[in-house]
Amino acid sequence: MKKSFLLLLIIYTLFSSEIFCQNLKLKITGNTPLETQVIDSLNYLKNHNNYASVKNEANSIQQRLFRKGFIENKLLGIKKVKDSLFNANFSLKRKFKTIYIYYDKSLVTNSILNLVTSHVFDDYFELKFTEVENALKTINSKISEEGLPFSKLKLSNIRIIDNTNLLAQLSIDATEEKRIINNIIIKGYENFPKSYLMHYLKIKPKQVFDIDEIKVKTEQLNNLRFASELKSPEVLFSKDSTTLYLYLKKTQSNSFDGFLGFGTNEETNKIEFDGYLNLNLTNNLNFGESFRLLYKSDENDQKTFTTNLSLPYLFKSPIGVDLSLNIFKKDSSFTTVNQSAKIHYQINSRHKIYAGVLYEESNNLLNENSVTQIFDYKKNFLSLAYEFQKPQTNNFLFPTNTYLYLETNFGNRKESNQKERQSFLNVNTFKIFNLNRKNSLFIRANAATINSDTYFENELLRFGGINSIRGFEENSLFATMYGLLNTEYRYQLNNSIYIHSIIDLAYFENDIAKINQKLFGYGFGFGLFTKAGLFKFNYANGKNEGQKFKFSDSKIHLSLTTNF
Template sequence: MQKTSFLLLIIYILFSPKLYSQNLNLRVLGNNKFETKAIDSLSYQKSHKNYASIKAEVDSIQNLLYKTGYIENDLKDIIKKNDSFFTAKFHLKKKYNSIYIYYNNSVVETSIIKLVSDDVFDDYFILPFSTLENSLNFINSKTSETGNPFSKLKLSNIQIDKGNLKADLIIDSQKQKRAINRIIIKGYDKFPKSYLKHYLKIKQNQTFNLNKIKQKTNLLGNLKFANQIKPPEVLFSKDSTTLYIYTEKAKSNSFDGFLGFGTNEDTNKLEFDGYLNLNLTNNLNFGESFSLLYKSDENDQKTFRTDLTLPYLFRSPIGLDLGLQIFKKDSSFTTINQSAKLHYQINSKHKVYGGITSTTSNNLLSTNNLQGITDYDSNFFSVSYQFLKLQANNLLFPIKSRVLLETNFGNRKTTNSNEKQSYYSINAFKIFNLNNKNSFYLRMNGSNLNSNSYFQNELFRFGGINSIRGFEENSLFASLFGVLNTEYRYQLNNTIYIHTITDLAYFENKIANKKEKLFGYGFGFGILTKAGLFKFNYANGKTENQPFKFSNSKIHLSLIAGF
């Protein structure tokens, strides 16, 4: 057996094709040691399998020499020294470090030339020879963006004049620039046309620029009610340009609700609270949105709120926002807020608002008012700004960042007084993505009411799952408050995540002359099911001087269903 194995090994060694294969070596030399050093800096391949590979490598070296400024280089010969060694010899001659390019500023704009050259004059510009190819490609791409998609660029009349390399820049383009003559939407035929003009900023008779069109249509991913199926396509005819945009209608309605329960500190009984939140978007193919919220919590507080947004009225960039909110605090008071605002969509991320807000509050107490509750009416002028950035292809966290800043100026009237007031609010959050699985969520929410006097029924109400967790819903009254919510999130997969809860808050109540710091700690998880996104939060809240108690813990359950 050993003899047979040994014999097979000898046969393999003697007859192996590798034994007869032979690598060919290439050495490239210049006309002197300085030229040879310049060639060696190109880091060419020296080992080859056959002569054809050597010839291709020599041609590649010559092209590299042209691009680095040795435009007069001359290949003398390829010499076979022996069976395995070849020598190629070049005469590089003079190296040109720059080139003078003459152009017509009526054909190519000087502003484009200045993007690639620091030395630009009325009829010529200077380029480093090493950047020539990339610079010409850049100029050609910018020229095509100005309505000449079929433009061609070349250098002509290349010559050496007084030791300088010169050339003429020739651009072959159509005399009449291309414009978008027709826009056809495929897939979602009833897509609201106003969004093309004011949101995507695409309209007829616009100068054709395919790169910008692709960037704009990608913004379809920021709309809740539409998705882009595939990139846009263009049909060119002799005298017209037709743009095809491929989109589909997306599910944009949602139903949100949660159930919370905890122990009442006074009665030691289990109490429940919850809310329902319905959002309807683009059901009329107008881009409109309608929301309805009803909330009832363990403090015998009830909230009803409805909002309506009508974008791009009469195909203009102006939209209308209407809002109504009714709040009732047990048998103490009711407050009705009404608002009407106009908004202007600057672009896909930025929006500004302006309008009026009116409030009417009534005291329901029949006994003497010892709680600072008073009938009043107030009217405010409101100005606000919104920034919104989405992250596509993330079903769990579709919004990456949001900022809403609002300022209001007006007055409050009672039967005995008329007082000027103002209040400011901020609601902002951002997701910091560390990698595909780990992220950090940061949210800031706060408001401040400026007034000479305060009523209990006009103070801000906060606390609960949507502000500082671990506290009862709307159980905290403040003239000034700020809440910082933080979460570390870990995605187990595309449908499940877990997170920590660390909430901090500070508030002031000038009626009670109270200033206090609050803390909330806990954990939670979310699961994306066929029914929607199910969330579970466990949080414990405490004040600055209060010891930690498990009895203060709150469990919140919610389900956001899309349809």
């Protein structure tokens, strides 16, 4: 007997909540079958655990009927039909379809009203009643953007015109003065260059306060290499001032990759450097400046030295300066020195334009009796350029989604006492098509051309290698015009590893050698982000049109980029 009692007690303890839990049903009807059909279309909740839930659902349905235009609807009562069945009865009455709202021009402009309706008149505008709630939210949001974050908006003096139309007055409580940004305080990275706030983000004191617009602008900080946003901006309102707090972090933006070797030339007894060095220094002076140093000595006995310096927002203006120097030496044939100075204007975070001058000088190092198309010359060009970048901040391996650089140069080439008009055009662009989270397609196009009546061998365009058409030796191809297409199908195994295919196509012309050729490059590669940096491996085989495929012609490109 005791055991049976104990067993019943355990069952009662474990399942009493299930046994005594009410399972109530709610049925909502109207005064007519048509009204009941309207209520059924709202798909209300029919099963409830208690009476309070039943009552809350009936009140919720009443509010939804108000929004649909049944502003006269009434809940006649909730009756218990059976032990577990309740019936809520409504009288819907008339449905109002249109409301005419009168407004004060000094408080709200026509441009704001045109966002919510196309029926705007001198002193009133027309809305479908079902659109009222969203329309008022939009209007209030736009008024807040104009520096009135605490404005309150409502409809007053609502009157019935006839069986389907209403009339109301738009009331806006905006007694305070417009809010402007009085002070900007940066937390975390106090030395962040202030010129970037003014010209890159376009946030500055005395600006009309709009928190939504500020949040959109500060997200662009993540596009910078040297800074990122820790959290969303915050605002401190006082009686007569508005203080904006930005929370930023300085990030590692310097990078280095390459290898370097040196030895003594047996013929000249001079030290010669061999290898590859690519050094990028960014924002080390907290000015937003960038400096690049590139040295390359390849298997074709070609040496390249390049240095670039970019100084943005000089004297807190939107104008910046770009200086560059490039020295190229082709074995013992010639040297070419290219110098340029440009000013740039940052239109916004994505668009930038350039204008400047370019000076180029080349010297023939061969014996004067040698028969070549290499000559001493000097060039003076005017330069115009445009740059566009669209980032994708959610991808660490591929932070830039779209890039476009277009540059044109025109001027004169002087050789001995002869002058000749020339122009040069260069286009470099790429786009990443994200198929899904792991799969993407990378397409890059690069083209350049020299327009001239005559050409010298030492002024030709040079391409080939990892940064142009893969599978060919670095700068081994000379052209008066070329165009190339790089494609990669990429698959990300995780956030730090990806593999990709290589399919490259190119076409070039050389008017000196009277040749034009099609080139192809095939292969594969992978990228791996390690503690040391981003390691890239490319295996590619290049061939000319009509040439047989040979494994011996394959090239392996390795690089390791370290950030510090």
